[in-house]
Amino acid sequence: MSSATFQLWRGSGADGKYTTYTTDYQEGMVVLDVIHKIQAEQAPNLAVRWNCKAGKCGSCSAEINGKPRLMCMTRMNEIPVESPVTIEPMRAFPWIRDLVTDVSWNYRVKKQIKKFKPRPPDNPDGTWSMSQEDVDRVQEFRKCIECFLCQDVCHVLREHNLHEEFVGPRFFVYVAALEMHPLDTENRLEELVTAKGIGYCNITKCCTKVCPENITITDNAIIPLKERVVDEYYDPLKRLFRMFRSK
Amino acid sequence: MSRAEAMKPRGFGQTQRRDLWWVEPLAILLGLSGYIVYATWAAFQGQFYHWGPYLSPFYSPEIFGDSPHSWFGPKPAWWPAWLLFSPAFLILWAPGGFRFTCYYYRGSYYKAFWADPPGCAVGEPRKSYWGERSFPLIIQNIHRYFLYVAVIFIFFLAIDVWKALWFTDVQTGVTSFGIGVGTLVLALNVIMLGGYTFGCHSMRHFSGGGKDQLSKATFGLKGYNCVSCLNRNHMRWAWGSLFWVAFTDVYVRLVAMGIWTDWRIF
Secondary structure, X not given: XXXXXXXXXXXXXXXXXEEEEEEEEOOOOEHHHHHHHHHHHOOOOOOOOOOOOOOOOOOOEEEEOOEEEEHHHOEHHXXXXXXXEEEEOOOOOOEEEOOEEOOHHHHHHHHOXXXXXXXXXXXXXXXXXXXXXXXXXXXXXHHOOOOOHHHHHOHHHHOOOOOOOOOOHHHHHHHHHHHOOOOEOOXXXXXXXXXXXXXXXXXXXXXXXXXXXXXXXXXXHHHHHHHHHHHHHHOHHHHHHHHHHHO | OEHHHHOOOOOOOOOOOOOOOOHHHXXXXXXXXXXXXXXXXXXXXXOOOEEOOEEOHHHOOOOOOOOOOOOXXXXXXXXXXXXXXXXXXXXXXXXXXXXXXOHHHHHHHHHHHHOOOOOOOOOOOOOOOOOOXXXXXXXXXXXHHHHHHHHHHHHHHHHHHHHOOEEEOOOOOOEEEOOXXXXXXXXXXXXHHHHHHOOOHHHHHHHHHOOOOHHHOOOHHHXXXXXXXXXXXXXXXXXXXXXXXXXXXXXXXXXXXXXXXXXXXX
């Protein structure tokens, strides 16, 4: 049995401050276990969002020692406990209470993205035929658990608060899954440039570093989308080629 | 402290992170700055860039110049007398532009040189932010055109390796096949630059990434997978090739100056 001191961000409305708790923990415990222990023994009114405790629901996102992480997937032996461990809510979203933020902006953004629009069925029975290699690529994007840690760490949202002009890495992954789908016929490139603000991304790869599902967000989703945008809007030779091809 | 204040962006460099987050941007700052200083110095020298069959990659292809590698002879007559001349000036814009607009380097130098952000989840120095959606950084979209030129340069550098296999005896004038340490240095330079160039994100797009059906990839599925394989280590190729191209210039320079001896292996 070991002991550690935690500084939890606590409060609501306009008032918040770090509150210090010291508690024991056992080998194998994760940060969320410790938070529950503090909640059970010292702070019964502590607000924390959680659900599966298995890294699949994406509910317990927080900032542990300044790093956006899932509390249920962060083992105590992974973090230094010599000095107090700080646990804060995600900073990119409106704060509600204690460790809980309002992530509903993400759901509103998702509704605005053009839906999947498949080509007419390939077969008389209304089904499609696809090669396995064609669908393999988008499978990676489907691993997303919508924990919004990538949104939280993205400096465009976190530091510059450009939520109205930039949808963030989570939704570039979502758009990539649709745009690269072998059956999809919808074109989302114009809205990527305008309403979704892909040009704001300056490829820091912070989103990739914090993804608990290890989705290669920047290299496999955002940069390929940026290249498609270049094809459509910034490459004069491609434009010329398209012009001649259409004649 | 009120929560409203705490939710405001943190000040420059402020963070709750405990790790040494500043080491990576500092290393990039020093690494890239050192390279720029050395490459600029080497380009301005205009001498000691060739020895025997070897030609420094900073000067290849040598369009105009005084070495036997020059395509069109010495400095052209139309070159303004007041303007300093070096064969490197005519070509270094291409690899420089390729690296400057590279997706990996962009993310790195935005952090290291512009602190935008200085590190992940670390406070920034400025409130305003334009990203790459307006001038000047919208020009970064030109990257693929630098890729086209870079691929051609790889071809020329490969020819330099071939030339570096043929040594002329100073006394007899007879040319014979051979391998020197310099040949290996030049060959490794092409391999490193090739790994970096052919694993570029724009190359990945052309090789099939731009298509929705990878089974119909431009270079075939294997070609796309090969580019993707290089792309997964793009950062390593970027730094490896950057270091090695500078070392290759150092090697040729020191051999040409008579400080190092080029050992013949074969």
